[in-house]
Amino acid sequence: xTDVLKRFLxxxxxxxxxxxxxxxxxxxxxxTGLVDLYQxxxxxxxxxxxxxxxxxxxxxxxxxxxxxxxxxxxxxxEVKRELVSGALSTREKAMFPALAAIGGMLFPALWFLxxxxxxxxxxxxxxxxxxxxxxxALGVMALLGKRVxxxxxxxxxxxxxxxxxGAIIIIALFYNHGLSVPAMSVAVIGIGGLFWLxxxxxxxxxxxxxxxxxxxxxxxxxxxxxxxxxxxxxxxxPLYGRKFSPARQLENFLHPWCAFxxxxxxxxxxxxxxxxxxxxxxxxxxxxxxxxxGLLIGKPMGIFLVSWGAVRLGIAQLPTGVCLKQIFAVxxxxxxxxxxxxxxxxxxxxxxxxxxNLSRLGILMGSTLAAIxxxxxLNYILPRHxxxxxxxx
Numbered sequence: 001x002t003d004v005l006k007r008f009l010x011x012x013x014x015x016x017x018x019x020x021x022x023x024x025x026x027x028x029x030x031x032t033g034l035v036d037l038y039q040x041x042x043x044x045x046x047x048x049x050x051x052x053x054x055x056x057x058x059x060x061x062x063x064x065x066x067x068x069x070x071x072x073x074x075x076x077x078e079v080k081r082e083l084v085s086g087a088l089s090t091r092e093k094a095m096f097p098a099l100a101a102i103g104g105m106l107f108p109a110l111w112f113l114x115x116x117x118x119x120x121x122x123x124x125x126x127x128x129x130x131x132x133x134x135x136x137a138l139g140v141m142a143l144l145g146k147r148v149x150x151x152x153x154x155x156x157x158x159x160x161x162x163x164x165x166g167a168i169i170i171i172a173l174f175y176n177h178g179l180s181v182p183a184m185s186v187a188v189i190g191i192g193g194l195f196w197l198x199x200x201x202x203x204x205x206x207x208x209x210x211x212x213x214x215x216x217x218x219x220x221x222x223x224x225x226x227x228x229x230x231x232x233x234x235x236x237x238p239l240y241g242r243k244f245s246p247a248r249q250l251e252n253f254l255h256p257w258c259a260f261x262x263x264x265x266x267x268x269x270x271x272x273x274x275x276x277x278x279x280x281x282x283x284x285x286x287x288x289x290x291x292x293x294g295l296l297i298g299k300p301m302g303i304f305l306v307s308w309g310a311v312r313l314g315i316a317q318l319p320t321g322v323c324l325k326q327i328f329a330v331x332x333x334x335x336x337x338x339x340x341x342x343x344x345x346x347x348x349x350x351x352x353x354x355x356x357n358l359s360r361l362g363i364l365m366g367s368t369l370a371a372i373x374x375x376x377x378l379n380y381i382l383p384r385h386x387x388x389x390x391x392x393x
Contacts, residue, residue, distance in 0.1 A: 017142075017143070018259075018260060018263070018264040019136065019139035019263050019264055019267045020139060020140075020143075020267075021264070022264040022265070022267035022268040022271070023136075023267045023268070023271035024271075025268060026038070026267065026268045026269070026270075026271040026272035027271055027272060027273065029272060030272030030273060030274045031274060031275055031276070035274070038272055041059060042058060042059055042060040042269060042272075043058050043059070043060070044058060044059045045057070045058055045059075046058070046059060046062055055217065055220070059269065060269045060270075063262075063265055063266055063269045063270075064266070064269065064270070064343070065220055065226040065227070066216075066226070067262045067265065067266065068227050068230075068262070068266055069216055069226050069227050069229055069230035070230060070254060070257070070258065070262060071134075071227075071230070071258045071262050071263065071266070072161075072164075072227040072228075072230035072231045072234070073212075073230035073231070073233050073234045073250075073254065074230075074234070074251055074254050074255060074258050075134065075157060075160075075161050075230075075231065075234065076161070076230060076231040076232070076233065076234020076235050077234040077237065077247050077248075077250060077251040078154075078157055078234075078251065079154075079157060079158050079161055079234075079235075080234060080235050080237075080239060080247065081239060081247060081248070081251075084239050085239070094158075095310065095315060095316040096155070096307065096310060096311075096316035096317060096318065096319065097155050097158035097159040097162060098158075098162055099306050099307070099310045099315070099316055100155075100159050100303045100306055100307045100310075100327075100331075101158075101159045101160075101162035101163045101166065101303075102166075102306065103302035103303050103305060103306030103307070104130075104132065104159065104163060104299050104302045104303040104306075104331070104334055105130040105131075105163060105166050105167075105302070106302055107294075107298040107299070107301050107302025107305075108129035108130050108294035108295065108298030108299050108302065109126050109127065109129070109130050109294065109298070110298065111129070111290065111293040111294045111297055111298035111301075112125070112126050112128065112129055112290040112291060112293065112294040112298070113126055113290070114290070114293070115286045115287075115289050115290030115293060116286050116287060116290045119286050119287070121349070121352055121355060122286060122287045122290075122355060124348045124349065125287065125290075125291070125344075125345060125348040125349065125355070125359055127167070127170045127171075127174065127175070127344050127348070128291050128294070128337065128341045128344050128345050128348065128359060128362075128363065129290075129291050129293075129294025129295045129298060129299070129335075129337055129341060129366070130163075130166070130167060130170065130294070130337075130344075131163060131164060131167040131337050131340035131341055131344060132159070132160045132163045132164070132299070132334045132335075132336065132337065132340070133336045133337055133338040133339050133340050133341070133367070134157075134160040134161070134164060136267070136336045136338050136339070136367070136371065137156060137160060137333050137334060137336050137374075138153075138156065138157070138160075139263065139267075140333060140336070140371050140374065140375050141153065141156060141330075141333065141378070143375065144375075144378055144379060144382060147382045147383065147384070148378070148382060149319075149321045149322060149326075149382075151319035151320050151321050151322050152319065152321075152322050152326055152330060154319065155319050155322065155327070155330065156330055156333070156334070159303070159330075159334065160334070161231065163334070164227070164340065165228070165231065167340055167344065168227070168228050170344075171344065171347065175344065175347035175348060180221055180222045183218045183219070183221040183222035184218070184219075184222045186214070186218040187215050187218035187219045187222060187229070190211050190212075190214045190215035190218060191215055191232055191236075193211045194208060194211050194212065194215065194232070194233065194236040195236060197211070197236070198236045198237075198238060201238065202238075203238055203241035203242060203244075203246050204246075205237070205246050205249070205250055208233065208236070208237050208246070212229065212230075212233035215229045215232065215233065216229035216230070216233075234247075237250060266339070267339075270338070270339035270342065270343075271338070271339070273342070273360050273363075273364050275361070275364075282358055282361055283361065283362075283365065285358060287355060287358045287359055287362060288358050288359065288361050288362030288365070289362070290362070291337075291341070291359060291362030291363055291366055292362050292365055292366035292369075294366070295335040295336075295337050295341075295363075295366035295367060295370055296332075296335050296366055296369055296370055296373075299331060299332070299334050299335040299370070300328065300331040300332045300334070300335060302331075303327070303330075303331035303334055304324075304327060304328045304331045307324070307327050307331075308324060311324075325381050326378070326381055326382070328377070329374060329377035329378045329381050330374070330378070332370060332373050332374040332377055333370065333371070333374030333375070333378065334370075334374075335366060335367065335369075335370030335374065336367045336370045336371050336374070337363055337366065337367050337370075338363060338364075338367040341363045341367070342360060342363055345359040345360060345363065
């Protein structure tokens with residue numbers, strides 16, 4: 001049994017499998033007699049108090065705002081590594097995922113509005129299909145194992161992180177229910193301290209992690225999504241040191257925790273969408289149709305058309321070893337909005353439970369279809385045997 005467990009944990013797709021299993025368990029519990037237990041688990045309160053700093057949050061909040069900040073820290077470290085010395089180290093290659101992410105946010109919003117112009121309060125959900133769920137998109141891609149070129153993974157990582165940063169900006173600008181200026185001031189001072197540590201070539205991880213925790217707590221209290229703190233910290237930790245790479249050391253330590261604990265727990269906490277009171281007939285209304293159209297049509301259209309246009313015009317270059325067919329398949333996979341979309345819908349329809357339920361139905365259907373279609377396309381397009389490239393040195 002031990003050998004079987006070791007082989008399972010060694011699989012590249014193990015994290016993705018755990019992610020999907022956790023989502024299925026959450027859906028079952030949220031729609032059966034176990035719903036009370038599920039809600040009780042999510043609402044369990046955990047308090048952290050240091051002097052005047054009092055963080056009293058539910059388990060779901062700690063996972064979404066705390067643990068996911070660690071995941072975004074790892075993403076920040078990975079993207080920085082690729083920007084400095086990897087597949088995104090040239091301006092042309094770095095432009096490619098940035099432009100694709102912009103297209104992947106603009107077109108879904110437009111498709112949503114096509115269905116919801118003049119629909120009153122429903123129009124407030126225009127940003128719901130703009131976000132890509134990094135955790136689920138990477139989990140589905142991980143099921144294909146080593147068949148996926150490293151450069152294609154890097155493209156998805158870079159696109160998704162830029163996409164999520166855009167979503168965080170949208171939340172701060174359009175769905176903010178009151179920013180705390182003092183907390184934001186502390187966050188800015190902390191970020192300045194991290195920048196100074198980087199410029200002073202401080203290679204010990206301890207001061208970065210202490211300041212990073214302060215920035216995270218301040219961002220959390222400010223009203224802005226706390227995962228932004230993880231991204232900022234990842235980008236400001238030095239990649240090169242005198243005897244070792246601080247960024248690589250932290251990335252190697254955190255990666256298994258993200259793959260086998262944080263992401264599955266995140267999936268379990270967020271995937272339990274209750275379908276009580278909803279029917280298939282509700283799919284014919286403008287709100288869920290707009291969300292589904294944004295995720296299934298707007299996302300791939302925006303990402304692929306902008307990517308194709310950028311390459312044809314010479315503005316950007318395709319990642320090494322990646323073709324436009326693979327880009328299109330990944331663009332379909334980016335239609336998995338799921339947890340981030342659900343988060344935005346909860347902000348967009350505060351006080352409108354009927355609209356919130358309809359939006360969750362559209363998110364569930366659109367994201368599920370995007371995952372199935374995207375996986376099927378990648379499985380068909382990618383070569384059956386993995387080939388090592390210079391990127392995998």
